Amino acid sequence: GEDVEQSLFLSVREGDSSVINCTYTDSSSTYLYWYKQEPGAGLQLLTYIFSNMDMKQDQRLTVLLNKKDKHLSLRIADTQTGDSAIYFCAEIYTGKLIFGQGTTLQVKP
Amino acid sequence: DGGITQSPKYLFRKEGQNVTLSCEQNLNHDAMYWYRQDPGQGLRLIYYSQIVNDFQKGDIAEGYSVSREKKESFPLTVTSAQKNPTAFYLCASTKGASNTGELFFGEGSRLTVL
Numbered sequence: 001g002e003d004v005e006q007s008l009f010l011s012v013r014e015g016d017s018s019v020i021n022c023t024y025t026d027s028s029s030t031y032l033y034w035y036k037q038e039p040g041a042g043l044q045l046l047t048y049i050f051s052n053m054d055m056k057q058d059q060r061l062t063v064l065l066n067k068k069d070k071h072l073s074l075r076i077a078d079t080q081t082g083d084s085a086i087y088f089c090a091e092i093y094t095g096k097l098i099f100g101q102g103t104t105l106q107v108k109p
Numbered sequence: 110d111g112g113i114t115q116s117p118k119y120l121f122r123k124e125g126q127n128v129t130l131s132c133e134q135n136l137n138h139d140a141m142y143w144y145r146q147d148p149g150q151g152l153r154l155i156y157y158s159q160i161v162n163d164f165q166k167g168d169i170a171e172g173y174s175v176s177r178e179k180k181e182s183f184p185l186t187v188t189s190a191q192k193n194p195t196a197f198y199l200c201a202s203t204k205g206a207s208n209t210g211e212l213f214f215g216e217g218s219r220l221t222v223l
Binding site: 040101 | 113151199210215219
């Protein structure tokens with residue numbers, strides 16, 4: 001079946017850049033997504049990228065897609081303490097959204 | 110404001126009891142979903158419904174039941190048959206019947222079995 005893999009934990013200092021990585025197995029995915037979950041809350045769609053794009057930038061967020069390696073990354077520039085959360089990558093597979101395990105981002109002051 | 114409301118936020122249950130988690134949306138969305146979240150495992154799909162009076166099993170439907178009598182409402186019952194029900198449950202919806210990946214989530218319900 002489809003598998004989406006992420007590392008579980010990332011710690012950075014405030015002001016640094018954060019890079020959260022994700023690998024997936026279904027090469028036919030049309031869109032790939034990044035969701036953010038703050039403690040004790042639901043998920044919010046952060047950004048997404050269409051599969052024919054290599055990069056998408058939205059303010060402090062940059063999404064990079066390497067289709068050949070099936071690798072997706074989310075870069076957060078100038079990381080703030082408010083960015084501390086769990087970040088999930090996800091893709092559509094057989095009409096259902098498949099999530100990675102989530103990466104917990106810890107931002108140290 | 111439009112959104113998805115889940116209740117209760119916290120729920121405690123004794124073993125052998127059924128409990129029902131509420132999910133209501135006023136977004137006029139067609140499809141609704143229930144996910145279970147366990148630490149380090151991401152989200153797993155329990156059930157989903159693309160239209161009123163119809164629903165489909167997800168990847169981990171055993172021990173759960175749902176209904177979709179109204180477009181706005183998609184309650185989840187955790188039955189006594191669910192062997193390990195302690196988890197964080199998330200309800201979500203999408204505008205169209207097919208999943209475009211742009212899900213709107215509720216704030217979640219945390220169920221603890223004592």
